[in-house]
Amino acid sequence: MPAWERNLARLRTAARVVDSRWGAPARAGGRTAARTALRRWRGSLRLRVVTITMLCSAMVAAGFGLVVYQSITTGLVEAKRTSALNQMEAGRTRAQQQLSALSAPNDPDLKENLLNLISVLSNATGRPGSYEVVLDSSDQEIAIDPVSRNDAAPRYIPGELRRLVAGSKVNGYQFTRADPDGLGMRPYLAVGTPVELDWGSFELYYLFPLDEEVAAAALVRNTVLITGVALVMLLALIGWLVTNLVVSPVRMAARTAQRLSAGLLHERMTVRGQDELATLAASFNQMAGNLQQQIVQLEELSRLQRRFTSDVSHELRTPLTTVRMAADMLHTAREEFEPHVARSTELLQDELDRFENLLTDLLEISRFDAGFAHLESEAVDVVSVARRAVESLRSVARRQSVRVLLRAPADPVIAEVDPRRVERILRNLVGNAIEYSEGQPVTVTVAADASAVAIAVRDRGIGLRPGEEKLVFNRFWRADPSRARQTGGTGLGLSISMEDTRLHGGWLEASGSPGRGSQFRLTLPVPAGGRLDSSPLRLSPDPDDAAAGPGTCEEEITPSGDWQPVGGWDAAVARDG
Numbered sequence: 001m002p003a004w005e006r007n008l009a010r011l012r013t014a015a016r017v018v019d020s021r022w023g024a025p026a027r028a029g030g031r032t033a034a035r036t037a038l039r040r041w042r043g044s045l046r047l048r049v050v051t052i053t054m055l056c057s058a059m060v061a062a063g064f065g066l067v068v069y070q071s072i073t074t075g076l077v078e079a080k081r082t083s084a085l086n087q088m089e090a091g092r093t094r095a096q097q098q099l100s101a102l103s104a105p106n107d108p109d110l111k112e113n114l115l116n117l118i119s120v121l122s123n124a125t126g127r128p129g130s131y132e133v134v135l136d137s138s139d140q141e142i143a144i145d146p147v148s149r150n151d152a153a154p155r156y157i158p159g160e161l162r163r164l165v166a167g168s169k170v171n172g173y174q175f176t177r178a179d180p181d182g183l184g185m186r187p188y189l190a191v192g193t194p195v196e197l198d199w200g201s202f203e204l205y206y207l208f209p210l211d212e213e214v215a216a217a218a219l220v221r222n223t224v225l226i227t228g229v230a231l232v233m234l235l236a237l238i239g240w241l242v243t244n245l246v247v248s249p250v251r252m253a254a255r256t257a258q259r260l261s262a263g264l265l266h267e268r269m270t271v272r273g274q275d276e277l278a279t280l281a282a283s284f285n286q287m288a289g290n291l292q293q294q295i296v297q298l299e300e301l302s303r304l305q306r307r308f309t310s311d312v313s314h315e316l317r318t319p320l321t322t323v324r325m326a327a328d329m330l331h332t333a334r335e336e337f338e339p340h341v342a343r344s345t346e347l348l349q350d351e352l353d354r355f356e357n358l359l360t361d362l363l364e365i366s367r368f369d370a371g372f373a374h375l376e377s378e379a380v381d382v383v384s385v386a387r388r389a390v391e392s393l394r395s396v397a398r399r400q401s402v403r404v405l406l407r408a409p410a411d412p413v414i415a416e417v418d419p420r421r422v423e424r425i426l427r428n429l430v431g432n433a434i435e436y437s438e439g440q441p442v443t444v445t446v447a448a449d450a451s452a453v454a455i456a457v458r459d460r461g462i463g464l465r466p467g468e469e470k471l472v473f474n475r476f477w478r479a480d481p482s483r484a485r486q487t488g489g490t491g492l493g494l495s496i497s498m499e500d501t502r503l504h505g506g507w508l509e510a511s512g513s514p515g516r517g518s519q520f521r522l523t524l525p526v527p528a529g530g531r532l533d534s535s536p537l538r539l540s541p542d543p544d545d546a547a548a549g550p551g552t553c554e555e556e557i558t559p560s561g562d563w564q565p566v567g568g569w570d571a572a573v574a575r576d577g
Contacts, residue, residue, distance in 0.1 A: 045243065045247050045250075046240065046243045046244065046247050049239055049240075049242075049243040050236055050239050050240050050243065053235055053236055053238075053239035054232055054235070054236045054239070057231065057232045057235040057236070058228075058232045061227075061228035061229075061231050061232055062228065064228075065224035065225065065227075065228045068220070068224055069217070069220055069221055069224050072216075072217070072220045073213075073217045073220070076213045076216055076217060077210075077213060080189060080208065080210065080213055081173060081189065084173065084189055084191045084206060084208045085171070085173065085191060087124070087125070087206065088171070088191045088192075088193050088204065088206055089193070090124070091121045091124065091133070091193075091204055091206070092193045092194075092195055092204055094117070094120065094121065094124075095117055095121070095135070095195045095202065095204055096195055096196070096197065098113060098116075098117050098120075099113060099114075099117070099195065099197055099202070100197060100198070101113075102197075102199070103199065104199050105139070105141045105142045105143075105199060105200050110142075110144070111144070114135055114144070114147045115147065117135065118133055118135055118147055118148060118149055119149065121133045121204075122149050129181075130209070131206055131207060131208045131209065132148060132149070132150050132153040132180050132206070132207040133148060133149065133153075133204070133205070133206055133207075134146055134147070134148040134153050134154050134157055134204075134205040134206075134207070135147045135148070135195075135202055135203070135204055135205075136154065136157075136162075136166075136202065136203050136205065137200065137201065137202045137203065138166035138167075138201070138203065139200045139201050139202075141200055142200045142201075142202070150180050150181065152179075152180045152181075152182070153180040153207055156176065156178035156179070156180055156188070156190070156207060157190060157192070157205050157207070158174045158176050158190055160174060161173070161174045161190055161192050161205070162192070162203070164192070165192035165193065165194055165203045165205075166194070166203050169194045169196070169201075170194070171191070171192070171193045171194075172191070172192050172193075173189060173190065173191040173192070174189075174190050175187065175188070175189055175190075175210075176188050176189075176190050178190075178207060180207060186209065186210070186211065186214070187209075187210040187213075187214055188207050188208060188209055188210060189207075189208040189210055190205060190206070190207055190208075191205070191206045191208070192204065192205040192206075245277075246277070249269070249277045249280065249281060252269055252270070252281075253269055253280070253281070253284055256268065256269050256284070256288070260288055260291070265288075265291075265292040265295060265296075266292070267288070268285045268288060268289075269281040269284050269285055271285065302369070316359055317359065320352070320355065320356060320359065323352065324352055324356070327345070327348050327349055327352050328349075330345045330348070331345050331346065331348075331349045334346065358492075361492040361493070361496060362492070364492075364496050365475070365492060365495065365496065365499075368496070368499045373499065373503060374503070375417075375418045375421070375503050375504065375528070376418050376420070377416045377417055377418055377528040378416065378417075378418075378419065379414050379415070379416050380414070380415070380417060380419045381412040381413060381414060382413045382414075382415050382417070382422070382446060382448070382453050382455065383406075383408040383409070383412060383413050383446050384412075385417075385419050385422050385423050385426065386406060386408065386426055386444055386446055386455060387406065387563065388423055389423045389426035389427045389430055390404050390406060390426075390430055390444060390557055391557060392423075392427055393427060393430050393431055393434060394557055396431065396434055397434050397442075397557075400434050400435070400437070400439065401439055402434050402437050402439060402440070402441065402442055403441040403442070403556060404430065404434070404441070404442050404443075404444065404556065404557055405441055405442070405443045405444070405554055405555070405556050406443075406444045406445075406446075406554070406555050406556070406557070406563070407443060407444070407445040407446065407553070407554045408445070408446040408553060409446065409447070409448070409553070410553050413446055413448045413453055414526075415448070415453045415524060415525075415526045416526065416527055416528035417504060417524055417528070418500075418503070418504070421500040421503065421504070422500070422504075422522075422524070424496070424497070424500060425497040425500050425501065425508070425522055426444070426455060426457070426522070428493035428494060428496070428497045429457040429494075429497065429520045429522070430442065430444060430457055431493070432493065432494070432520075433457050433458070433459040433461075433518075433520070434459075436459060436461040436462050436518075437459040437460060437461040437517070438460070438461040438462060440459065440460035440461060440517070441460065442457065442458065442459050443456075443457075443458045443459075444456070444457050444458075445457075445458070445537060447536040447537050448526070448536055449536045450526070451525065451526055451527075451530060451532070451533070452523055452524065452525055452526060452530075452532055452533075452534070452535060452536055453523070453524055453526055453536070454521060454522065454523045454524075454535045454536045454537040455521070455522045455537075456519055456520070456521045456522075456537045456539075457519065457520045457521075457522075458517060458518070458519045459517045459518060459519075460516065460517035461517050461518070462514070462515070462517075463512040463513050463514045463515055463516050463517050463518050464510065464511070464512035464513070464514070464518045465514055468510075468512075469509070469510040469511055469512065470510075472494055472510050473494050473495060473497075473498045473508070473510075474495065475491065475492055475495045476491035476492065477491065497522075501522060501524070504524050504525070505524075505525055505529065505530065505531070505532070506522065506523050506524040506525065506532065507521070507522070507523040507532060507535065508520070508521075508522050508523075509521050509523075509539050511539050511540065519539065519540060521535065521537055521539045523535040523536075523537075553565065
């Protein structure tokens with residue numbers, strides 16, 4: 001490998017080491033700081049108002065200061081240029097007058113007159129040494145060196161200015177940097193003019209220092225900068241104070257609202273003054289008072305409703321028991337009655353069953369509302385619970401001519417649940433599926449993973465319209481109120497199922513489409529009190545979508561109550577449907 005490739009490889013290795021040691025932590029720190037700043041920016045109205053006020057005022061102050069600085073600086077430079085040109089014109093006139101007395105370029109008094117002229121022009125303003133005067137000639141007949149009181153001054157006359165004045169014979173000026181007095185390079189204004197005589201021509205140059213103008217410009221710049229910074233800080237302070245006047249009541253309202261939402265109904269805002277914020281606080285307090293009154297009334301009404309439901313349910317138990325005993329005696333002896341009397345006895349038995357189920361559901365709802373419901377969890381086989389729920393609805397399925405299929409793993413699915421409540425949930429789900437299946441098969445699927453167990457009940461009946469997947473769990477809600485109710489449902493089954501699911505910390509979800517059936521999926525944590533992150537079964541609106549994967553068995557309950565495999569039970573693998 002060539003030496004340059006080895007060196008390049010070493011440089012790349014060193015760059016990776018440096019990046020891993022310092023670059024990556026620096027980038028991570030930068031991202032953390034950016035996220036923190038963004039979070040603070042979004043979470044603080046005061047910070048946004050003050051920052052925007054500072055930025056806007058800084059831009060305004062910078063623009064205003066720049067305009068003022070440029071205007072004053074331009075004025076100072078223009079005044080200096082005008083003064084320099086006027087003094088140059090006066091010097092040119094004086095030079096023409098004094099040098100016109102000479103007769104020829106070789107006049108012996110030429111040198112003396114030039115020195116005398118330089119001295120007079122240098123002291124014309126009464127401030128000796130405040131500027132430099134240079135007299136030169138490009139006329140070949142006048143063979144003299146540049147004349148100046150300061151020998152260094154002629155070196156700093158710009159060449160462009162010399163060409164303009166000597167070649168074009170016009171007045172000119174140019175800004176330059178010079179050091180004729182040995183005090184350091186600094187800005188100068190160089191002006192020049194031709195001096196035309198009958199016997200020759202000269203060029204008169206002035207070097208005016210711009211020290212006073214630079215000092216004045218610096219003073220203006222510093223003054224504008226300090227004033228601008230002070231103005232920005234003052235505006236930021238004003239913005240903070242004004243924002244504080246507005247934000248503080250808003251924050252107080254937010255805190256009060258949070259306390260009200262937490263149940264502290266006596267919290268109120270402090271009303272100060274008679275301005276708009278005071279009106280806001282008073283209106284907020286009035287709203288809080290009205291809400292408190294309404295909440296108290298609703299709580300009292302709810303308490304009375306729960307008490308009424310509970311009392312009525314319990315009070316009806318006693319006459320229902322008596323009527324049940326009489327109805328059972330009549331139902332047992334119905335074969336001895338006339339046919340129409342026997343039929344009335346059967347109808348009485350059925351309606352008593354519905355009435356008893358309604359009372360049971362009302363009592364259960366009242367327990368949930370009162371907060372008295374609790375779990376009795378134990379490790380059970382969820383597949384066995386599903387089988388019992390389906391078996392309890394065997395007669396209903398037979399009357400509706402509906403096949404009920406169970407897909408479940410061949411091995412037991414153990415979970416810590418309340419078997420009574422889970423079986424009740426499944427009875428409600430399977431019963432609804434049979435009722436609305438339109439004679440099509442109903443499939444119950446069980447699946448599990450390490451953290452959750454899921455049971456899906458699918459039908460291929462009337463299905464659910466968009467939005468009804470949430471409404472089905474409301475109390476007394478039915479998809480079609482005019483539909484004949486073959487199973488004698490109370491309209492509370494899915495509401496009770498949802499409450500049972502919440503007690504387990506699980507999910508009960510619905511999905512479906514019109515004319516293609518629906519699916520209800522129950523997902524419960526395997527350990528009692530566990531937390532759910534996902535479900536082992538998909539929630540699909542298409543009932544024909546395979547719900548469980550390979551390794552499941554499929555069986556069907558017979559009219560006699562036995563379970564028989566469906567295609568391939570010996571292999572313990574179900575067909576996917």
